[in-house]
Each structure stands twice: as C-alpha cells, then as structure tokens.
Amino acid sequence: MASEAPAPSLVGSRTEDGVAVLTIANPPVNALAQPVRAALLAAVLAAEADPAIRALLIIGSGKQFVAGADIREFDAPPRVPLLNDVLLKVEAATKPVIAVLNGTALGGGLELALACHYRCASGAATLGLPEVKLGLLPGAGGTQRLPRLVGAAAALELMLGGVPIAATRARDLGIVDRLLGGSDALAGGLAYARELVAAKAAPRRLRDERVAADGLEPGFFAARRLEAVRALPGLLAPGYIVECVEAAVQQPFEAALALSRRRFEECRESVASRSLRHLFFAERPSSGASAGALVVKQVAVIGAGTMGAGIAISLATSGHAVVLIDPSEAAVAAGAERIAATIEAAVAKGRLASAAGAEAIARVTTAATLEAAAGADLVIEAVFESMAVKREVFATLDRVCGPSVVLATNTSTLDVDEIASATRRPGAVVGMHFFSPANIMRLVEIVRGRASTPAVMATALAVARRMGKLGIVVGNGFGFVGNRMLYAYGRENQLMLLEGATPAAIDAALKSFGMAMGPNAVGDLAGLDIGYRVRRERKDRPTDPRYYRVADLLVEAGRLGQKNGRGAYRYEPGSREPLPDPAVEALILAEAARLGIVRREVAAEEIVARCTFALINEGARLLEEGIALSAADVDAIWCNGYGFPRLRGGPMFYAGSIGLAAVLAGIEGFRRTHGPDWTPAGLLAELAAGGLSFEDWDRRRSATAAGQGVVR
Ligand code: 3HC
Numbered sequence: 001m002a003s004e005a006p007a008p009s010l011v012g013s014r015t016e017d018g019v020a021v022l023t024i025a026n027p028p029v030n031a032l033a034q035p036v037r038a039a040l041l042a043a044v045l046a047a048e049a050d051p052a053i054r055a056l057l058i059i060g061s062g063k064q065f066v067a068g069a070d071i072r073e074f075d076a077p078p079r080v081p082l083l084n085d086v087l088l089k090v091e092a093a094t095k096p097v098i099a100v101l102n103g104t105a106l107g108g109g110l111e112l113a114l115a116c117h118y119r120c121a122s123g124a125a126t127l128g129l130p131e132v133k134l135g136l137l138p139g140a141g142g143t144q145r146l147p148r149l150v151g152a153a154a155a156l157e158l159m160l161g162g163v164p165i166a167a168t169r170a171r172d173l174g175i176v177d178r179l180l181g182g183s184d185a186l187a188g189g190l191a192y193a194r195e196l197v198a199a200k201a202a203p204r205r206l207r208d209e210r211v212a213a214d215g216l217e218p219g220f221f222a223a224r225r226l227e228a229v230r231a232l233p234g235l236l237a238p239g240y241i242v243e244c245v246e247a248a249v250q251q252p253f254e255a256a257l258a259l260s261r262r263r264f265e266e267c268r269e270s271v272a273s274r275s276l277r278h279l280f281f282a283e284r285p286s287s288g289a290s291a292g293a294l295v296v297k298q299v300a301v302i303g304a305g306t307m308g309a310g311i312a313i314s315l316a317t318s319g320h321a322v323v324l325i326d327p328s329e330a331a332v333a334a335g336a337e338r339i340a341a342t343i344e345a346a347v348a349k350g351r352l353a354s355a356a357g358a359e360a361i362a363r364v365t366t367a368a369t370l371e372a373a374a375g376a377d378l379v380i381e382a383v384f385e386s387m388a389v390k391r392e393v394f395a396t397l398d399r400v401c402g403p404s405v406v407l408a409t410n411t412s413t414l415d416v417d418e419i420a421s422a423t424r425r426p427g428a429v430v431g432m433h434f435f436s437p438a439n440i441m442r443l444v445e446i447v448r449g450r451a452s453t454p455a456v457m458a459t460a461l462a463v464a465r466r467m468g469k470l471g472i473v474v475g476n477g478f479g480f481v482g483n484r485m486l487y488a489y490g491r492e493n494q495l496m497l498l499e500g501a502t503p504a505a506i507d508a509a510l511k512s513f514g515m516a517m518g519p520n521a522v523g524d525l526a527g528l529d530i531g532y533r534v535r536r537e538r539k540d541r542p543t544d545p546r547y548y549r550v551a552d553l554l555v556e557a558g559r560l561g562q563k564n565g566r567g568a569y570r571y572e573p574g575s576r577e578p579l580p581d582p583a584v585e586a587l588i589l590a591e592a593a594r595l596g597i598v599r600r601e602v603a604a605e606e607i608v609a610r611c612t613f614a615l616i617n618e619g620a621r622l623l624e625e626g627i628a629l630s631a632a633d634v635d636a637i638w639c640n641g642y643g644f645p646r647l648r649g650g651p652m653f654y655a656g657s658i659g660l661a662a663v664l665a666g667i668e669g670f671r672r673t674h675g676p677d678w679t680p681a682g683l684l685a686e687l688a689a690g691g692l693s694f695e696d697w698d699r700r701r702s703a704t705a706a707g708q709g710v711v712r
Contacts, residue, residue, distance in 0.1 A: 068107025099112065278695070507519065
C-alpha cells in the first residue's frame, strides 16, 4: 500500500477564536478520496499539536458535507491512509471535534461525523448509510459507532434500508446533538463549538461506549439476518451488516471493527457490488448534458392511451402544466380519468402529499385538436406506432406550433428522421422513448435525430431529469438501443421455442439468471399484437421463415396475451398467472414440423447463453455503429427498461465479468450451429483479442472525448 503526499488545498484550515475550521473541499460531493483523507489527517494532527487551538470543527464546502468514500477507488486495492485509520485519529483527538453537517452526510461522510465528538446539522442536511445499495456495508466504523449512538435496532434499520433521513429525524434519534437554525451552518457550528469550549466539554468518543442491547428479544440478530438476506437476495452485505452489529454488542470495539473491515473488503470484491457500483456511475446524468436547455413549463401530450396518460402523470407530478390531446372524446375522458385515479392512488398510498396530488391533477387539461398544442413549450407525441399516422401528426404540429417548440416523438422503433422530415424544422424534433407504464418506469431513451439541435437534445434531457427519469442519449436506428437488442434476444427465444424449449422453460431459465420476467411472460404482458404490428411496419424485416414465427402465429390465432387471457400462456379470468397451454404446444409442434425442424431438449444453460450472448453481440454492434454512446449506457438501458439483473451490472458488464474471450468463443460456437445471425461483432472480437473489456473501451472513449473537449 503506497502512501502519497497530502494535497492540503482539499482540506482548508483556518483558525477562528481558537477553533480550527477544517473545510473539506473536493467538489462536486466532497468524496473522501485518498488525497482528501491524507489532507484531513494532516490537518487534524496539526490542529491537535497547536496549543492555540481549543477545538476542531469539520465542515464541507458547497452544498454537501461529505457524500462518502470515493466510489471510484473501490475498483482498486485500498490506499493509505485508510479511512478507518483517519477516523480513529479524529476520534482520538484530545480536543473536542465537532462535525458541522452543512448538507448531505452519506456513507463515509456520516461515518466521519460519527467519529467526531459532537455533531450539529443545518435543517437542510440529510444523513444516511446507503452503502447497501452499492452491495457494501459501512466500512469505516459505521456498523460499530452508529449502534452505540442509537441502539442496534435503529442502526440496522438505517443501514439495511440505506435510505437517508432528514436532520430533524437524526436529532430525534440522537445522531445530531444540535440542530442549527438560520442559513449559515458555519456560523451556527462555530457558536456551538464556542459553547462546548466554554463548558469545557470533554470529547465524547463513541468507541468507548457500549451498545444498549438490553431490550432486544432473544434471537433478535438471527431473525434480522434471515429477513435481511431474504429482502436483498444475492448480496453479501445485508447478512454482514447484521453480523457486524451483533459483534458491536458482543465484542470489544477493535475486534468488531476489524471484522467489519474484513467483511467490507469481501463485499467490495464481490461481482454483485462491482455491478452495482458500475450502475451507480452508468445512471448518473452526464455532466453538462442539460446545459443550454430551453425553459419548459407547458407540455402537450398527443394521444390519451396508456402511454400518453402515463407520460402526462409524470409531467404533472413534476410540476409541468399538461394538455392531453386526443381526437376521440371517449379516449381523452378515459385518459384524464386514469391520470386522476393514478395520482389519487399515489396519495392514498402516502407516496404523494394530498395537496401535491390535487395540484398535479389541476395541472392537466384536455383538448380534442392539435391546435391546443400551440401554447406548449414541448410536445410529446404518443400516438399509434405507425409512420403514416405519426408523420401526419408532425406535419400538423409543424403548422400550429411556434418556432421554438420542441417536438418529441415517443416512438419505440420508428425512424425519427423520417418523422422529422414531415416538418420544416427537423432540428426541433427528437425522440423521447418512454417505457410502459411511463409513470413508473425510470428510463427514457432520448433519440438524437440527424438534425436534432444541441438545445433540443438538452431540453429533452432536462425535462426527463425533472420528471425523475433517467434520460439516456441514443442514436437513431431501428429500435434505438433497447428494442434493437430486445429483437436479438427475442429472436433466440422464438427460435428455441421451435427447437424444443417450452415458453415456461425459457422463462424459468432466464428468471433464475436474474431477469425480472421471462420473455414469453413479458410478451403476454405487453400484448403480442404490439410487436406484430411493429414487425409489419419494419422495412428491413429478416426473411428467415423462422423469424418470430411463433409470435406471429399466436397473434394470427387470436392470442394477444394477458389482455384476452391467451398468449404464449393461458390465463384464468382475473389472474395474471401464466399457465402452460397445450394448444400453444400443439401450435409450435405443428409449425416446427412444417419447417422441418428436428425438436430436441434445450438445456437451461443454452437458453441463458443464447439470450444473453445475443444481447452482448447486438450491444457491441450498436457501439460500433455509434447508436449506443457507451457500454455503460447499454447497461443502464437494459437494467432500467428491460429487467436485466442489476447484480450482474447489465449485459456489457456481465460480458466483462465472464470474460470477453469466453463470450466470443460461445458466439462462434453458436455461429457454427445456428448460422450468420451469430457473426461476432467486430468490436467484440477486437476487445477479446486485446484482453480488454467494454469498460476499458468506455474509458478509452471518454478519455479521447475529454481530450477533444467534447461534452456528451
Ligand atoms: N464517489 C465518487 N463520485 C461520486 C460520489 C461518491 N461517493 N457521489 C457522487 N459522485 C459523483 C457522481 O458520479 C457525479 O459525477 P459526474 O458529475 O462526473 O457525473 C457527481 O458526483 C454528482 O453526483 P450526482 O449527479 O448524483 O449529484 P446529485 O446532486 O444528484 O446527488 C448525492 C448527490 C446525493 C450525493 C448522490 O451523488 C449520491 O447519492 N452519491 C452516493 C452516496 C453514497 O452512496 N455514498 C456511500 C459511498 S460508499 C462509502 O462511503 C463506503 C464507506 O462506508 C467506507
């Protein structure tokens, strides 16, 4: 473990009235990266050694106190000084050390505050130990010091839930000693420090206290461990958090701290935590991406179906005025009713304050004609997935809307440039591909058309962000990123149905891999007629007679999915439980015989390999073609829009975790048995040959872009 020289500017130090004010300044979130740890340690030791200093105050610069350890460092072995060791020195200080929580104190940031002797917080601060969301446990003493402060049960709740709490709740729990009034946290903190000095307050070191565990019922820890492991399957951290808190009760501080440190390292190195950390960064909005966005207050949503209503709900609950437009009086009335009912249900469930719900409902108006879009800053079209219909809508919008209006289409597969060409302002047109149900699903693919201007792209991203969505920029091409990959995945599902696997066997194999649902259950849920229509619209539809053959036959036999109780499965009235249907089996058998396919057993491993390798290969092609901008984007899209297991980090990260050479060998094997669909993507072959991963490729690309001053 190499030691590096401290960089003092990361922790400013000055003295006021005998109080050393140490300001952590590592924007944007004051993460405790190695140079910050070194600088903090040096500043604490210097203040300790200075006889003129009577107390130390630690505060963050900007809006945050400290958002935790630097998550980027976790992919490499730890570097000294370790946060644990720095915090032990802070705690050992002989002069009172006061943490001033001027803003967010998360993870290692809260652990730093717990190592201080006193904590005060501004009313706006939030506090939490969210490590479990990254598949980690608090690794810098949080599992030991927090239970000493709030008891084992409350500490477990905070660490297993990972949800930050407000400063007032932290005060009630006893984590915060003093809530600061006013807007100047530093001034409040200094006043508190002076009071402590005047009162000759001794340092309060949590390590010297014991955990109050007298009230815990027998078997408390065993029961909590079982619950925690069940609630978050596949992660080591939940069980370890309970183990470490139990150790806090039963073992001396040093021994239990050492245990927590070992457990943290095990978690840090696990594939599940690596995957979650990868997704943490993949899901951050790219810095600067919303710069130059136009102001959007009023949005027109065209089409009052399920998608339009879902989009309108998200817009209205995020403060936008919405006009829902549909020529059908019945559809628009049903849409408005659905919007109100969904918002009221959210209020009833306590997810939305009742006043906020009422305001959101009041923000939605309805209209029958596209002229009503004239006053909007942004129009989102969500009509029937047909090029002819969409072009007609855009031609009319072009006539009725002012020149600065952004025109977005919610197409899931169609060519955004062709839609844009129905207008005289293709630069104003962008794709905003929402996922159903749009009020719940977080993902929005923001499709850059050939002419979409930077301001239009920035506006779409900014609106998505304000809606609480994850907007990811993709290029224009059939199915964009998510659905184009879905077609490769679905292609293998469909072929395996003809080759000998049942819908239930395929779904079971992919669910045990971790997919939220199997492809056949998903098809039934979405409605098989939707994909059928899209395939009919597609000009470059493959000519292979096996291509989506089973899906087409199901629709042609009137089996549309859950909506009419019959799809790849059958459904009892009122039930969503997929039941195997002998009629489907007979239909598949007859078709396989007609096509001359010899049926065979298809093993679960083959099902998983064919579906996931098809995703990886298509993802690599999308990267080559520039339709996906990064492998991390592909992963974020598949984890947020298609139920790919988060603990595997997305298809491209998963490829890296099993090794690109192994993926390539698998694909080449499938090519030999199943033909040219399995031609390996050039990028995959190139990376595998160089022993690289898609993450390496992303890193290289962002280094090149940064060198050229490009903001994505
Ligand atoms: N480490 C490294 N980078 C971080 C970071 C962290 N802990 N937290 C945030 N960042 C980066 C983001 O990647 C983003 O970078 P970018 O501008 O290059 O995209 C930038 O900081 C700003 O982050 P956000 O876009 O998320 O800003 P918001 O204002 O929306 O949210 C936040 C701020 C609430 C602090 C949010 O970033 C967050 O939740 N961060 C993670 C907090 C966390 O999980 N802490 C625990 C870390 S693990 C730990 O501490 C282990 C310890 O026990 C030893």
